[in-house]
Amino acid sequence: MQKIWILVILAIFIQEPASTDAAIFQIRHFNLNLLIINLIWVGATLFDIWFGYSLGKFIQKRFKGTSFDSWSFRWAVRIENFIGKKGEKFALILLGIINFPYLNSFFASWLKIPFKNVLLLIFVGDLLYWLLAWCINISIRDFFVDPHTALYVVIGTGLVFSILAKTVMNRILKSKN
DSSP states (O other): OHHHHHHHHHHHHHOOHHHHHHHHHHHHHTTOOHHHHHHHHHHHHHHHHHHHHHHHHHHHHHTTTSHHHHHHHHHHHHHHHHHHHHHHHHHHHHHHHHSOHHHHHHHHTTSSOOHHHHHHHHHHHHHHHHHHHHHHHHHHHHHOSSHHHHHHHHHHHHHHHHHHHHHHHHHHHHTTO
């Protein structure tokens, strides 16, 4: 049982769709305490967002005045121009759904968005993904009687979601280049 908890906690911190879906499957299969699981998810998500944002700010200070700094600034301006001021909120929520919280907050640290807004918006997006992952997992588990087949379908669904999300991200980032 200890190995299951370790798997679940690692998957929740990493928040990659296939491993998260597999962790949710195991949570349901072993009837783990949902309150504890959700508290771990909240803590992990908030930590991931803080860590990514802090790392981004650290790198900005560390490389100030370098070519990396000027490239990053140009990239941030391009993204801000692409999404606009009102689109920033929607974009951060959308990124929360389709990407990792630590990467989203890392990139957001270059934008002129206060940390509390970054934290809230990415958290809302991740919460939407967390709820979606649970709904998909419950639906698949109820549809497939065999637990092994259900686990493979759950992991496959996570992989497909991950591939689609990365495709969307690539299209968004390439559309303005």
